[in-house]
Amino acid sequence: MEFLTNMWSTMGIGSLYWGNVVMWLIAFLFIYLAIKKEYEPLLLLPIAFGILLVNLPSEIMTPGEGLLWRFYHYGEEWAVIPPLIFLGIGAMTDFGPVIANPKTLLLGAGAQGGVYIAFLGALALGFSVSQAAVVGIIGGADGPTTIFLASKLAPEMMGVCAVAAYSYMALVPVIQPPVMKLLTTEEERKIRMKSLRKVSKLEKIFFPIITAIIVILIVPDAASLMGMFCLGNLLRESGVADRLSNAAQNELMNIVTIFLGVSVGATMSAEVFLTPKVIFVFILGIVAFACATACGVLLAKFMNLFLKEKINPLIGAAGVSAVPMAARVAHKVGSEADKKNYLLMHAMGPNVAGVIGTAVAAGMFLSVLK
Amino acid sequence: MAALESPMAGKVLEILVQEGQKVAEDDEVIILEAMKMENPVFAPADGVVKEIKVKVGQQIAESEVILVLE
Amino acid sequence: MSLPLLVLLSGITGVFLVMIFLQLMVTLSSKLAIFLENKAQSKTDQ
Numbered sequence: 001m002e003f004l005t006n007m008w009s010t011m012g013i014g015s016l017y018w019g020n021v022v023m024w025l026i027a028f029l030f031i032y033l034a035i036k037k038e039y040e041p042l043l044l045l046p047i048a049f050g051i052l053l054v055n056l057p058s059e060i061m062t063p064g065e066g067l068l069w070r071f072y073h074y075g076e077e078w079a080v081i082p083p084l085i086f087l088g089i090g091a092m093t094d095f096g097p098v099i100a101n102p103k104t105l106l107l108g109a110g111a112q113g114g115v116y117i118a119f120l121g122a123l124a125l126g127f128s129v130s131q132a133a134v135v136g137i138i139g140g141a142d143g144p145t146t147i148f149l150a151s152k153l154a155p156e157m158m159g160v161c162a163v164a165a166y167s168y169m170a171l172v173p174v175i176q177p178p179v180m181k182l183l184t185t186e187e188e189r190k191i192r193m194k195s196l197r198k199v200s201k202l203e204k205i206f207f208p209i210i211t212a213i214i215v216i217l218i219v220p221d222a223a224s225l226m227g228m229f230c231l232g233n234l235l236r237e238s239g240v241a242d243r244l245s246n247a248a249q250n251e252l253m254n255i256v257t258i259f260l261g262v263s264v265g266a267t268m269s270a271e272v273f274l275t276p277k278v279i280f281v282f283i284l285g286i287v288a289f290a291c292a293t294a295c296g297v298l299l300a301k302f303m304n305l306f307l308k309e310k311i312n313p314l315i316g317a318a319g320v321s322a323v324p325m326a327a328r329v330a331h332k333v334g335s336e337a338d339k340k341n342y343l344l345m346h347a348m349g350p351n352v353a354g355v356i357g358t359a360v361a362a363g364m365f366l367s368v369l370k
Numbered sequence: 371m372a373a374l375e376s377p378m379a380g381k382v383l384e385i386l387v388q389e390g391q392k393v394a395e396d397d398e399v400i401i402l403e404a405m406k407m408e409n410p411v412f413a414p415a416d417g418v419v420k421e422i423k424v425k426v427g428q429q430i431a432e433s434e435v436i437l438v439l440e
Numbered sequence: 441m442s443l444p445l446l447v448l449l450s451g452i453t454g455v456f457l458v459m460i461f462l463q464l465m466v467t468l469s470s471k472l473a474i475f476l477e478n479k480a481q482s483k484t485d486q
């Protein structure tokens with residue numbers, strides 16, 4: 001008899017509560033979405049499994065002991081992994097379209113408007129200022145930046161905000177087009193843009209160096225993200241460090257993605273996740289995306305008032321940094337209006353500028369709130 | 371005679387016409403892949419394909435000549 | 441000034457400030473790069 005009670009107390013079933021089972025179901029849903037619908041499977045799968053693991057009774061997330069806690073502590077709490085991901089993104093990004101048409105940098109800033117609208121919305125719904133900043137940054141559509149900011153300002157919000165950011169990134173093709181069509185006329189969507197000029201190698205080498213200097217001089221708190229980002233890009237464009245550039249965008253990126261995913265999932269235990277605020281985060285997330293799209297399009301229309309060579313306002317919507325989904329959406333909506341209109345490369349300009357914009361917005365939040 | 375210039379940089383995924391074939395304006399002639407997206411390129415005018423200057427799998431730059439119509 | 445307002449204003453100003461400066465400097469650096477490359481080109485031509 002004593003043996004049986006002993007056995008029972010070492011087993012985990014006893015310490016399970018209903019919330020854990022709900023989290024299992026959420027994990028199963030994410031696993032389904034990742035495998036069947038291919039919604040960002042490279043991230044969603046590790047996240048989903050992290051959720052499952054942390055909602056099984058074990059010490060895997062116990063501070064100072066558990067495996068996933070160590071991943072989380074050294075990777076995210078110390079904010080090491082998001083900058084490493086930025087290193088890889090930098091090595092993958094071709095800034096040619098931005099250099100050929102630097103005006104698109106402004107569009108990358110404009111789309112950050114959605115961040116601040118969601119920030120105000122979150123404040124109105126009763127989030128603290130720090131939490132509202134993290135909710136707002138979802139509107140930048142940048143997963144690593146969201147996680148980076150959450151780790152510094154509101155670690156309890158990290159899991160849900162990361163999941164919201166990544167799942168809405170997968171939904172960019174659904175969220176953006178209605179907003180874009182609402183705010184533009186058929187004629188505006190038909191605007192064809194002059195082909196981009198060729199960008200020389202030296203220009204591409206100068207770009208990451210100048211970007212690092214300017215961004216860090218103005219916003220020192222964006223240094224870890226933008227510093228790594230520019231290093232990655234320099235490795236790529238230098239042409240002499242292909243091995244490092246390839247490692248940053250392939251092996252290193254894949255390795256840190258595993259650690260990032262599983263430990264972000266591990267922050268979502270039932271006690272933290274199952275609160276009414278989570279629903280608000282998802283609602284605000286979609287508002288943030290829609291507003292970011294609107295701000296980008298409106299800024300592009302505003303710039304057209306002054307420009308001799310008109311830009312197609314659709315590319316403003318690509319200022320949300322979901323690369324390259326947002327650029328693809330701009331291209332698709334444009335080609336629906338005029339099938340011979342090829343906006344894809346033009347939209348890549350605001351798109352990669354949006355990555356810089358979101359990192360800067362995160363840095364500005366940090367500089368005031370940390 | 372009209373030349374079709376590539377509207378964007380990309381990889382030639384498929385060539386849908388042959389030399390000597392008659393095409394009408396706005397017919398799809400090749401499919402270009404860029405950013406993992408398939409983009410059809412359309413004939414600029416009615417005519418007969420005189421020469422195709424690209425091959426499947428080839429990476430082409432913006433405003434490179436894809437084919438010549440007659 | 442209340443904290444949220446401060447966050448809002450400094451954020452928007454910061455983002456646009458960075459982008460405006462960046463736009464300026466990228467344009468200038470492009471000019472410099474093209475100038476340097478042309479110079480190198482004409483040297484090899486001689």
